[in-house]
Amino acid sequence: MSDPTTMTGKPALTPPASAYFIEERHDPEEAHTLSVLVDNEPGVLARVIGLFSGRGYNIESLTVSETEHEKHLSRITIVTRGSRAVLEQIKNQLVRLVPVHRVTDLSEVARARNQEKPxxxxxxxxxxxxxxxxxxxxxxxxxxxxxxxxxxxxxxxxxxxxxxxxxxxxxxxxxxxxxxxxxxxxxxxxxxxxxxxx
Amino acid sequence: MGKEMTGAEMVLQALRDHDVEHLFGYPGGAVLPIYDEIFQQEEIRHILVRHEQGAGHAAEGYARSTGKPGVVLVTSGPGATNMVTPLTDALMDSIPLVCITGQVPTHLIGTDGFQECDTVGITRPCTKYNWLVRDIAELPRILHEAFHVATTGRPGPVVVDIPKDVQFATGTYYRPNGQGRSSYQGYEPRLNGDPTQIERAVELMASARRPVLYTGGGVVNSGPEASQLLRELVAATGFPITSTLMGLGAYPASGKNWLGMLGMHGTYEANMAMHDCDVMVCIGARFDDRITGRTDAFSPGSVKIHIDIDPSSINKNVRADVPIIGDVGRVLAEMLKDWKARAPKPDLGAWWKQIDTWKARRSLAYRPNADVIMPQYAIERLYAATKDLDTYITTEVGQHQMWAAQFYHFDQPKRWMTSGGLGTMGYGLPAALGVQVAHPDSLVIDIAGDASVLMTMQEMSTAVQHDLPIKIFIMNNCYMGMVRQWQQLLHGNRLSHSYMESLPDFVRLAEAYGCVGIRAEKPGELDDALAEMIKVKRPVLFDCRVANLENCFPMIPSGKAHNEMILPAEADSEAEAAFAGGKALV
Missing domain, CATH: 3.30.70.1150 (ACT-like. Chain A, domain 2)
Known part of the structure; x- marks a missing residue:
């Protein structure tokens, strides 16, 4: 085996193609529309907004209203902008909030269905x-x-x-x-x- | 069947129903009804602290050393705001805490009433979840939910804010439903890993030539079975293993595959193995910046397998090639089964040979001194004196914490309580209280620094009141050592406000509190003084005078990669050079 300290050693496995450092500032950004279904509890909107401001994510547009009264469910529609890695992190962080039922990236759904936009x-x-x-x-x-x-x-x-x-x-x-x-x-x-x- | 009772009675009943035996707290106007209930019962023991922050850290120590949630009771306003630091600490380190706060009566909320603050607003970003209880009918559900959310999935702190009128109001209490499910449909932590991903991971591990296991606090949090399974996995695979600060003890430091802690002050062999590995298995750790160093130069040639119960930990800092979302214990059990079903073990001879050459660099070496107690020596002697006893260690934050992690060796999980994520100076002393409450007959030692320990020193009074014989082993170098080290290396040795002038006489301070004060100034005095500290069955402040200007090495300077570590041997000359112009690196 060649000296691994010099990093010339050939790895036995093919290294992944993706870059490891996802905090690369120059990653291209895209706008995505997220649809977030939440329990309509006091403070739930503050929680979602606080997550965005606290972690430095962007909100370009925000719309919220109770949509299923019997189940006390609200739909929050957020247009946000970020690199792919940041967008993935935003979705994971949203799912982590206790009253969040579901996060749908409508832009991804549209892409998967070969549509231009939601x-x-x-x-x-x-x-x-x-x-x-x-x-x-x-x-x-x-x-x-x-x-x-x-x-x-x-x-x-x-x-x-x-x-x-x-x-x-x-x-x-x-x-x-x-x-x-x-x-x-x-x-x-x-x-x-x-x-x-x- | 429900039972009629007041809100305050419900709180106590819920604590009993969740098997709570100890409660850390401080009374005040807005929680008096609950304190009145505490007075009238004997099942749950309340430990009165001297500052709410102390209650929070004590509950963290309690939780971390037992695996049970720590419970805190404080009043509104300043009682709640003083809990912000421990709540944040518990969130960062995934410690289950249930914090009950009093609140001004409902009709006064929003009027800037006496001792009013927006507790749920203030604690929203530093809790896993929190509730303001506006109606007595909601109280039983919320109390049960609080315990469920705090202890399931990735554990964390929760706050239940109860206005005083709700504590007085009467309602129907019902017991937890026992189904272990949340009333929040969206809250269902994933426990079982995806079998296809596990299979893929095992396949990669089997074909690895330079593998490393990188483990963290998630193994400890998953429970004793997880630590056991980890040991079995190491034995079955023969892989080298390193751990984060939070995961120490999950795999025994005396185990033959142990590389020591990794990261900024980790061992050379651990960091080099991380850098040069071809397969990295991250188990319950989160690629914190103290671990990775420069992320774009982090372990460039490896395939990364990441096991974590929290989906948001995956791909946050470092891209995972094989993400496995689930409970560490369950995933390890599956992995082990898959591994054992495969026949041959990979030949890791060359890899271990390489690791041995790194070990030979002796990255933790220090210069012994016959006249001055070296801090590393102090911990080595402390370890020698206590390793065969039933010992629990807590720490404050700084150089002493890193030396403790390097030189105190843990063979069991839940024996090591330290503030990893938030880095809270003042954590260790109250945490030791909590550990001692849970383990009254064990030896509980806070390895402390002279600066940190003064931040929560008032809790010595708590130790005396509740007969908690904690030992505060102060590595006194008359500096905020880590701050001074960074100033020396990064700021031209301009020691701006890092010298602790006017330190108290810790021995006389101990006596003032009614504790025992012990001092050691020379290496020759240390062993006898340690023996005395262990023998005394009362709280002790141990003033261990150590070398003032010793630096903590090895060290990965910020903004550098794992293979750019500074080792102690080269520290004097090369450190300065490596750090020159490094001011911007933070």
Whole structure:
């Protein structure tokens, strides 16, 4: 056997191809949408959010509501960004929380089913104030985006629009010159496409 | 069938139903109803500490030396915040603790009431789980759940925060259902390893030429059977074995395959074996940064098998090629069965020969001194004097802790209590109390440093009150030794605030507490003084004056790989060089 201290010794087994150090900072990052089913207990949301802030993970969007009242189950939808290793760690850490039933990486599910993305929708309320031509233009644009007028006076509209986040972004930026006052967005709600559950 | 009782009565009944015999605590306004119940019974013994942190570490020592959960009872506000350190310590080292805290009455929550704090908010990140009990009807379920969560899967600390009005309220108590299942559907720790992965692991182990077993606290936590199975696996395979700080004793230090502890202050042979192995079997350890050194240069040529009950430990720091999620004991049993079904043992002759050349470097050697007690010598003599007795060792944190790990040899699990993950100075003295409570007739020694021991010194008063004859063996070098060592090696020997000025006279301090004080200043005095310490059936503060400026070697400097260790022989000249410009390395 050659001297192993010099690391020239050929290992009897093929070393794995993957890098060992998963903390490599330059790993490419990707955004994933996670669906987390939890017992709706006091503090459960704080626990999930605390996990993200405490371990330095990103939250790009967060949506939560009780979805099965009899079972007191809530669904938390989180859009997060990280390297593959970090995303795996996030899922494992979430599963470790006592009230967490299931963590589904909807982006992985979509990939496995040869779909581009999971079904993701967001709702936005957009308040626009103005008169005359701008007001009419705002209304025309809203129509093109299939946004609905849910509140109005002679001086303002509130539009309700739903769609993918990119479409919401687009609508908001297009409303900017029309007298945009303020915006409220729900964050992403998501399910996997197809008949099977996520 | 349920029984009507108050919340405070329920707490005591639940403790009885979970076979709790000892409780560590400190009373206060918000827990008085529970203390009133304690007063009216004799089954459960309450140990009054002097500071809540002491109760927490005592419960940790109790838990670690028995395998049972440690139970703590403290009041609201400062009582709860003083528990934050032990809870975090227990979380890092996977120690089962059930901490019951009092809380201001429900109607005062959120009003900044006297001694109010957001206990569940503050302890959320430092517990495995916690509950605020808002309704007496919830109390029995939560108490049983607390014991279940603390002790199953990867063990850890839990907090049950009970407002004072809930302690007074009357409700129906029911006993634990005995099914050993959680009411949380999502909480079901995986115990049995995947058989295909186990088979793959055994296959790799059988074809290994340079294997190493790297074991950790998970083996100890899994129970005595796991340690037994580990010994059988080592005997069956002939593999060399090393362990983390937390796993010492699972495999006997006197065993012939033992390489010593690995990691930053581990032996040369253990770290070199880790670096050069072709198959690494990690059993109940978590690739902590003190173990791996630089992860991108960590054991570059090996296939890694990782057994852990916590899925989040796998692939966290180091990529596992064969992950096996499950209880160490159960997985080892399966592995052993698979291994024995295979005929030939791999020939490891060349590998052992290589290991012997590393051993010959004598990485733990130190320069003996006839005039000054060398710290390593102190531990060697302590070991010689106590190894044949029924001894338990706790430590504080720092150089003395590393020397204890290097020079005190453990042949059994649960005999070694130390703060590994969090590195809590002040852990050892109260932990020794907890161990002594659980093992009243055993010899319990805290190997301490002069700086650490002052952090929880007040608990000597607890030792006296409860007749707990703990021995505090202070390796007194008049420094925060590890801080000083790092300052010497990394910060140009600018010893910023690491000199312990105005240390108390520990012998007179012992006397002030009503304990026994012993001092040894010369190597020649040590053995007699140790014999006296062992003989005394009262708490002892032993002031062992050791060489002030001795450094702890071998050492892997931060940011270096396992094969870049500094050995004691080369320490003086090479250490400085290796560390030059190393300030950024932390």
């Amino acid at each position: 079904l993701e929708r967001e709702l936005a309320l957009v308040k626009v104030a103005g008169k005359g031509e701008k007001r009419l233009e705002a209304l025309r644009l809203a129509d093109a985006f299939k946004a609905e007028v849910v509140d109005a006076t002679t001086e303002h509209f509130i539009f309700q629009m739903t769609g993918r986040s990119t479409k919401v972004e687009q609508f908001i930026s297009i409303m900017q010159p029309m007298g945009l006052v303020e915006v409220c967005r729900t964050g992403v709600a998501a399910l996997s496409r197809g008949a099977e559950p996520s």
